[in-house]
Amino acid sequence: MRCKNQRTIGLLACLLCAGTAFGQSQGNRVTVRWDKVIRISRTTPTLQVVVNTPLRRGTPTHDPVFRALHDLQADYVRYVPWLPYPRLAVAELEPPKDGKTSWDFSLIDPMTIDFLEATKGHPVILNFSTIPQWMYKTEQPVPYPQDANQVTWDYEKGTELRDPSAREVADYYGRLFAWYTKGGFTDEYGKRHESGYHYVIPYWEVLNEPDFEHHITPQTYAGIYDAVVESILTVEPNTKFVGLALALPSDNPAYFEYFLNHKNHKPGIPIDYISYHFYASPTADQTAEIQQFTFFTEADGFLKVVRYIEQIRLRLSPETRTTVNELGTFSVGDLGQDEPGHVTGPIPNSYWSLSAAVYAYLFAELTRMGIDVAGESQLVGYPTQFPGVSMVDWTNGKPNARFWVLKMLKENFGAGDKVVEVDYDGTSGSIFAAVTREGKPRVLIVNKRNRELEVSLAGAKGAEMLVVDQTTAFDPPAHSILQSEIVRVGGLGVAVISLPNTIR
Numbered sequence: 001m002r003c004k005n006q007r008t009i010g011l012l013a014c015l016l017c018a019g020t021a022f023g024q025s026q027g028n029r030v031t032v033r034w035d036k037v038i039r040i041s042r043t044t045p046t047l048q049v050v051v052n053t054p055l056r057r058g059t060p061t062h063d064p065v066f067r068a069l070h071d072l073q074a075d076y077v078r079y080v081p082w083l084p085y086p087r088l089a090v091a092e093l094e095p096p097k098d099g100k101t102s103w104d105f106s107l108i109d110p111m112t113i114d115f116l117e118a119t120k121g122h123p124v125i126l127n128f129s130t131i132p133q134w135m136y137k138t139e140q141p142v143p144y145p146q147d148a149n150q151v152t153w154d155y156e157k158g159t160e161l162r163d164p165s166a167r168e169v170a171d172y173y174g175r176l177f178a179w180y181t182k183g184g185f186t187d188e189y190g191k192r193h194e195s196g197y198h199y200v201i202p203y204w205e206v207l208n209e210p211d212f213e214h215h216i217t218p219q220t221y222a223g224i225y226d227a228v229v230e231s232i233l234t235v236e237p238n239t240k241f242v243g244l245a246l247a248l249p250s251d252n253p254a255y256f257e258y259f260l261n262h263k264n265h266k267p268g269i270p271i272d273y274i275s276y277h278f279y280a281s282p283t284a285d286q287t288a289e290i291q292q293f294t295f296f297t298e299a300d301g302f303l304k305v306v307r308y309i310e311q312i313r314l315r316l317s318p319e320t321r322t323t324v325n326e327l328g329t330f331s332v333g334d335l336g337q338d339e340p341g342h343v344t345g346p347i348p349n350s351y352w353s354l355s356a357a358v359y360a361y362l363f364a365e366l367t368r369m370g371i372d373v374a375g376e377s378q379l380v381g382y383p384t385q386f387p388g389v390s391m392v393d394w395t396n397g398k399p400n401a402r403f404w405v406l407k408m409l410k411e412n413f414g415a416g417d418k419v420v421e422v423d424y425d426g427t428s429g430s431i432f433a434a435v436t437r438e439g440k441p442r443v444l445i446v447n448k449r450n451r452e453l454e455v456s457l458a459g460a461k462g463a464e465m466l467v468v469d470q471t472t473a474f475d476p477p478a479h480s481i482l483q484s485e486i487v488r489v490g491g492l493g494v495a496v497i498s499l500p501n502t503i504r
Contacts, residue, residue, distance in 0.1 A: 036421035048078035064397030129208030174231030205242035218258035260316040277326035323373035331388025353492035356405035364432035450491040469493030
């Protein structure tokens with residue numbers, strides 16, 4: 001009896017071990033159903049370029065950064081001169097007075113022209129997001145640094161426009177738009193200012209993060225949007241517009257409910273696109289080991305917000321498209337950057353890989369949802385200017401993992417691809433698959449953990465694999481040919497596998 005029980009126990013143990021091994025194998029198996037198309041992709045991967053001093057001519061970063069932007073050949077790149085640098089972002093820093101104006105593009109033009117030249121031939125979205133401060137009611141005039149390189153976070157004051165009709169704001173943007181598209185403009189006193197520029201600017205975004213900047217209400221924002229749109233359409237009737245650009249979409253459903261309702265706009269005002277933002281953020285005491293869990297959990301929470309917003313959009317304005325044009329992560333060093341004495345410590349390669357993996361994951365999920373544009377934030381960040389969102393080394397302009405992942409996605413996936421069904425029940429990775437417009441079957445693997453991920457992918461033997469991970473660091477993706485159907489991706493790595501056409 002004892003011997004029989006021992007044999008039974010041994011048999012059960014073997015079965016349990018076999019079952020465990022089988023379960024692990026199944027859990028690592030990726031099944032791509034190439035014949036099950038779930039959506040035709042509408043999603044374009046891209047980025048935003050925020051104006052700051054490392055982008056100025058003569059800096060060590062200028063040439064390599066704009067060269068990288070040109071070589072990327074991306075569509076829908078978002079260009080944002082904004083509040084920390086008033087002299088680089090606001091073309092009329094003083095109110096008109098005694099027949100004179102303060103219009104001055106001498107510091108603004110170089111970066112803007114370099115951007116427009118680097119992206120020539122591709123549709124871009126411009127957003128001169130900062131309204132001249134003097135257009136707001138304040139007890140005292142708000143000063144700004146005379147040094148164009150000096151950062152300030154105190155330029156925007158007040159919540160009430162001195163012209164509540166927003167006509168003054170709209171005229172400012174109409175003239176600014178004409179400066180770059182129609183060779184110049186006529187100012188408030190009838191004087192002509194010639195630029196000689198005739199660029200095509202197909203998209204204009206109206207303001208940035210109004211839920212933060214001046215704390216603009218949905219009603220006031222819609223009024224400003226309508227006025228600016230009317231003004232720019234008189235300059236160029238073919239322009240399309242992006243609205244909202246919300247910082248915290250999860251906190252502000254009223255903006256979507258109000259703005260997407262055409263009854264709240266003047267007749268004929270288009271709502272071509274809405275936009276909003278997401279940044280995963282650690283707490284100050286979180287180590288790198290913890291951040292990998294925090295960032296992906298927050299990303300999943302954001303995706304739930306996107307689904308909610310999509311229901312509002314489809315109900316009120318289904319013809320309106322969506323650009324999620326700031327997708328990024330913050331490093332611990334970004335926290336408290338505006339406090340005196342703040343010092344940004346070194347950022348490890350593991351952070352850049354983690355941030356790149358978060359973007360790749362969001363790109364794949366937003367593609368599955370049918371979002372039109374997924375914009376990574378941002379080309380250049382640096383200490384005092386959110387170093388953790390940078391896509392390059394801010395000292396020399398060399399691209400980091402965040403840039404290389406965007407480039408890899410842009411060159412392998414995009415609008416028009418057939419997104420197909422994937423079965424994968426692993427928790428430490430994310431798998432996305434599509435057949436490109438050219439008929440190429442491709443698989444995107446995102447390793448969400450800082451340890452090696454191993455999966456079994458049918459047909460992978462002989463396939464080409466590109467990988468960005470901690471070993472590639474600031475170098476382009478590593479290339480290899482897979483020797484079996486077992487695929488291994490390093491910790492926090494992002495891989496694109498190009499399968500033979502015959503796999504389908």
